Amino acid sequence: MTRSIRRFFLDQGFLECETPLRIPAPAPESYIDAVASGEWFLQTSPELCMKRLLAAGYPKIFQICKCFRAGERGAFHLPEFTMLEWYRTGTDYRTLMDDCEGLIAYAAGELGLGGAVSWQGKRVALLPPWERITVREAFDRYAGLSVEEALGRGCFDEIMVCKVEPHLGMERPVFLCEYPAELGALARVNAENPEVAERFELYIAGLELANAFSELTDAAEQRRRFEKASRDRRLQNCPAYPLPERFLTALSRMPPSAGIALGIDRLAMILADQATIDAVVAFTPESL
Amino acid sequence: MYTASDLRKGLRIKIDNDPYIVTEFNFVKPGKGQALYRCKLKNMMNGNQFERTFRSVDIFEAADMQEKKMQYLYQEEGKYCFMDNQNYEQVFLSADQVGEAQNFLLDNIEVEILFFEDRPLGISLPNFIDVVVTKADPWAKGDSVSGNTKPVTVQTGYQLQVPPFIEEGEKIRIDTRSGEYLTRVKG
Numbered sequence: 107m108t109r110s111i112r113r114f115f116l117d118q119g120f121l122e123c124e125t126p127l128r129i130p131a132p133a134p135e136s137y138i139d140a141v142a143s144g145e146w147f148l149q150t151s152p153e154l155c156m157k158r159l160l161a162a163g164y165p166k167i168f169q170i171c172k173c174f175r176a177g178e179r180g181a182f183h184l185p186e187f188t189m190l191e192w193y194r195t196g197t198d199y200r201t202l203m204d205d206c207e208g209l210i211a212y213a214a215g216e217l218g219l220g221g222a223v224s225w226q227g228k229r230v231a232l233l234p235p236w237e238r239i240t241v242r243e244a245f246d247r248y249a250g251l252s253v254e255e256a257l258g259r260g261c262f263d264e265i266m267v268c269k270v271e272p273h274l275g276m277e278r279p280v281f282l283c284e285y286p287a288e289l290g291a292l293a294r295v296n297a298e299n300p301e302v303a304e305r306f307e308l309y310i311a312g313l314e315l316a317n318a319f320s321e322l323t324d325a326a327e328q329r330r331r332f333e334k335a336s337r338d339r340r341l342q343n344c345p346a347y348p349l350p351e352r353f354l355t356a357l358s359r360m361p362p363s364a365g366i367a368l369g370i371d372r373l374a375m376i377l378a379d380q381a382t383i384d385a386v387v388a389f390t391p392e393s394l
Numbered sequence: 395m396y397t398a399s400d401l402r403k404g405l406r407i408k409i410d411n412d413p414y415i416v417t418e419f420n421f422v423k424p425g426k427g428q429a430l431y432r433c434k435l436k437n438m439m440n441g442n443q444f445e446r447t448f449r450s451v452d453i454f455e456a457a458d459m460q461e462k463k464m465q466y467l468y469q470e471e472g473k474y475c476f477m478d479n480q481n482y483e484q485v486f487l488s489a490d491q492v493g494e495a496q497n498f499l500l501d502n503i504e505v506e507i508l509f510f511e512d513r514p515l516g517i518s519l520p521n522f523i524d525v526v527v528t529k530a531d532p533w534a535k536g537d538s539v540s541g542n543t544k545p546v547t548v549q550t551g552y553q554l555q556v557p558p559f560i561e562e563g564e565k566i567r568i569d570t571r572s573g574e575y576l577t578r579v580k581g
Binding site: 135136137138177178179180181182183262263264266267268271289291307314317342 | 430
């Protein structure tokens with residue numbers, strides 16, 4: 107599977123890159139905890155270093171690497187997992203949807219799965235175009251309350267997990283897009299509708315596979331969002347991280363770009379029809 | 395005290411003064427959102443089940459359970475009376491609380507009763523009990539229709555299938571977990 111992923115990107119002229127796993131300052135996000143490594147941290151995503159490469163002039167890059175997130179363990183979560191990230195300059199997140207359609211169909215084809223995958227009894231056709239649905243539409247259709255109501259009552263995440271996600275990507279994969287602006291940490295807000303962020307999540311058979319942004323390139327705005335996330339973390343008594351200053355400096359030179367993170371273990375779960383993430387790794391933390 | 399991240403299958407917690415056991419547990423986290431702990435919980439008093447989603451900030455009290463050895467005394471109007479042989483205190487359990495075990499309650503049998511605080515929840519029997527067969531039809535040799543077992547009734551009123559050579563008045567050993575015949579007991 108990873109061999110076909112590499113081939114897919116290399117054939118399109120992407121540069122495979124490798125960035126440090128151990129970094130001095132992870133991106134402050136309200137609900138992602140990093141694992142400390144000495145005075146530094148293990149990366150929660152290669153996002154910051156990869157964007158510095160975009161700023162340095164590399165237009166199409168991808169990476170397959172390990173990421174670490176403290177306390178995340180469940181049927182679909184490992185505290186150490188494998189991420190695929192890719193970035194393109196000069197475009198927005200819509201191009202990444204095309205990439206997803208091409209990439210996953212290609213990987214499935216290379217594995218001899220044909221034009222559809224079956225995951226835990228659900229058959230999902232991979233022929234493009236995949237469904238695109240906004241967060242607003244998804245809440246109206248499946249949740250029985252609006253996005254505003256869910257945000258107002260502070261239960262957006264609960265409704266998303268319990269009511270919305272189980273319906274997403276059942277016949278065709280679905281891109282859940284246009285997140286409320288406050289939920290798009292590193293995403294650009296839409297020029298025509300500043301209430302929504304240009305962010306999407308890809309779902310297949312109810313399983314979340316990838317998160318994508320049209321990247322925010324306004325360094326001052328990014329600093330404000332990091333500071334807000336840091337405040338949220340302090341309020342929740344979560345460990346504080348230093349601000350990634352060199353990333354913020356580089357961001358002001360970064361061209362308009364789009365980037366996406368896709369969970370490789372979860373893609374393996376889908377393609378190999380496995381119910382848990384445990385089944386697609388050689389060792390779980392509990393077995394070490 | 396437990397936090398939501400301590401939750402796992404089999405854990406017993408106290409909610410609104412009732413004991414609950416976690417029967418299913420899953421950690422979930424929507425993209426960029428907060429960690430959520432989805433549980434199926436079963437009320438250990440009345441058996442009601444429901445689903446609940448907790449956040450990592452939620453905290454729980456442990457359900458304080460203890461098992462006591464008690465002796466079965468008698469049954470009256472659907473209430474089963476047990477006595478603590480240490481202090482002679484008596485408790486009554488309903489037929490629901492006794493459950494399947496009522497098939498195997500021999501007079502004066504010693505059982506373990508699970509308590510939540512002062513409230514009895516249920517009983518566990520010894521794994522094996524010896525009982526007298528009170529009713530058994532004679533075995534008609536060559537009766538191939540009934541196969542190689544026949545039904546009998548034992549002193550507690552429980553009915554089960556046994557090998558055809560078991561006769562009325564004999565003692566047999568039963569596995570109380572499966573309710574099945576194990577062996578004939580001599581003497």
